[in-house]
Amino acid sequence: MTAFLSLEGVGKHFGGVYALHAVNFEVRAGEVHALVGENGAGKSTLMKIIAGNHQPDAGRLRQNGEVVRFRSPREALGQGVALIHQETALVPDLTVAENVMLCQLPGLIRWAGMFERARGLIQSLGFEIDPTALVSSLSAAQRQVVEIAKALSLDVKLLVLDEPTASLAPSDAERLLGIVRALRERGVGIVYISHRLDEVFNIADRITVLKDGSVVDTVTPDAISMDGLIRLMVGRPLDALFPRRENVAIGPVVLDVEGLGRRGAVHGASLQVKAGEVVGLGGLIGSGRSELVRLIFGADRADTGKVRIDGKNVTPKNSGQAVRAGIGLVPEDRKGQGAVLSMSIRINSTMARLSDVSHWFGGLRLAHEKRTVADLMARLRIKARDMHADVSTLSGGNQQKVVLAKWFHAQGKVIILDEPTRGVDVGAKVEIYTLINDLAAQGMAVLVVSSDHNELIGLCDRILVMGSGHLRGELQGADFSEENIVSMSLGLGIGQAAPAHHAAANHPLPSTI
Incomplete structure (x- = not known):
């Protein structure tokens, strides 16, 4: 079968640094071809060459067997090739419909027709989004849908998706994967770039591994294990993902939070973290985890409750007071x-x-x-x-x-890490986990917030679970599993959640790499 788009011996360098070396890669119509590798492996450069953002220094591209050269993203779009970045490129102050039709707005706009066209494209993806709503009012998942609808409005034949689920809740991520499956059925070729290897195994027809700018191998999901894929990517086995913490003495309570709350967000949360301890804070997206740690750090003002460090009331009114009290926060949005x-x-x-x-x-x-x-x-x-x-x-x-x-x-004495490895490759993850262990070994109290349940299971001594702004309870090691985290976040008892995931304690696969 002739590939819709193929790269033959493609190379690219920036100054004296080679980003790609003689890369061969192809995508067929109606295929999901996953592209994986560590940060710096060359994935971004490769996808930008496919989408016309960069031109190759060596090699060539073929489309349906014919040599092509995309000198710009507009030229690539004209040939049915679109790139959707992890951080969507929408105009927040325009409506959904205006964004969907942005690349083809006429001089005289028929508003009713434009709204209807946008509504139809979005409905074809299985979503209901008001085409008259401003993009600034949409959730992350809805913005991704609008981006895909915009590409479909241009009759796209090849879609490059860069970390499309990185900032999505599990339920939204699954809906987005449903869209990818539907596009595949329509004959659209998909290049799927993700650090979430469970998604890659779930959705991909083929997987290409990049390392140091070169193709290591192209495999099918049924021909390789998760451990084998990780070895291709980084040269280390799965069981080395979470470095062990040994001989760390757990000391007295350092962080003591009592009845901390903010109207409409967090309701009377109480927790303790001891010196040398790594405590996880889990729960579903929107459960109030980030809101709680922002209160502890003074980024938001609490209406009720106290924060104590070493028994002393230091309830911060702002982040400066928190830092002076010995509290540090690595926020979810590291860039902003x-x-x-x-x-x-x-x-x-x-x-x-x-x-x-x-x-x-x-x-x-x-x-x-x-x-x-x-x-x-x-x-x-x-x-x-x-x-x-x-x-x-x-x-x-x-x-x-x-x-x-x-x-x-x-x-400081306390460090809070909110989604510490989001969007980070497996090699950097191991290094960050090691640094977290080092902080605990120094006697700091460590609180880790993560939507990656396996990360909490592999890293933490205890896991606290939030749901609907309430601290629902605590899990000890024997009860660690994805099901129990979800169950407790929903306000159910341990083991009462629907078995939507494999128990991580028995099947310890990382959901993000």
Whole structure:
């Protein structure tokens, strides 16, 4: 069968750095071809060549057997090839219909016809979204649907999906996979890029593994195991994903939260975390997990309750007070809230404790600052040109390490990590898990929020579960499973949830890689 689009010996370099080496890759009509690999493996460069954002320095592209060259995304769209990024490229202040038809708006707009056309495209994907609603009012899942509808309005034949479910709740992610299946049935070719290997095994017809800019292998899901795929990607087995914490002494209670609440978001939550302990905070998306940790950190003001550190009431009214009390937060949105992307690694990694690198009269101790940042970069294995590189130039995993470096340097007593490995490849995940263990070994109290239940199971000593803004209860090691986390989040007893997932305790596959 002739591939709809094929790449033959494609190479690409940026300066002296080669991003792709002689890559052969093809996608057939009506096929989901997954593309996996660590951050920096070349996935982004490959998909941008397919979509016309980059032109190859070597090799060629063929479409239905004929040599083609896409000089721009517009040219690629004209040939039925569309790329949908993880962070959607919609105009938030325009309506759903305007965004769907954005690439083909006429000079004179027939509004009723445009709204009807957009509604029909969205309904064909199994969703009901008001075409007159502003995109700014939509959920992440709805925005993804609008992006796909926009591509379908252009009669797309090949769709490149970059981490389409990274920010979606499990239920929304499953609905999106349903859309992918439906598009495959229509004969649309799909390039599916994801760190979530369970999705890849669920949806892909073929899987191509990239490493260091080269194709390692192309396999079918039924011909390889999860462990085998991970070995192809990173050269390490699945059981090495969660480094063991050994001989860590659990000390006294450091973080003590009592009756903390905010109207409409969190209702009287109480919890404790001890020195040297890693405690998970699980539950379904929208259960109130992030809202609770924002209250603990003072990012939002609590209406009720107290936060104590080492028995002392420090209930913060703002984040500055929380930092001074010894509380650090690695937020879910590392790009928007965790780091200043336009500033250097040097500035980002010391900003939470400037007193350590400053003179008493306010000037910087430049030599000491340089040594401090160099030590942090070595300790956290931050890969960058040098400490003066802007954080925006780093991979997702290295950006997250810079945010962690800030709190390593702050030397607080409590660190809260909200979705610490979202969008991070398996190699960087292992390094981040190791750093979390290091923080616990130093005697810090660690609270980890994650929608990846297997991450909580593999990393934590205890798992607290939230649902509808309430802290529902606690799971100990013997009761760790995805079913029990979901069951408790829904307000049911342990073991009462519908068996939508395999029990992670018996089938410990990571849901994201």
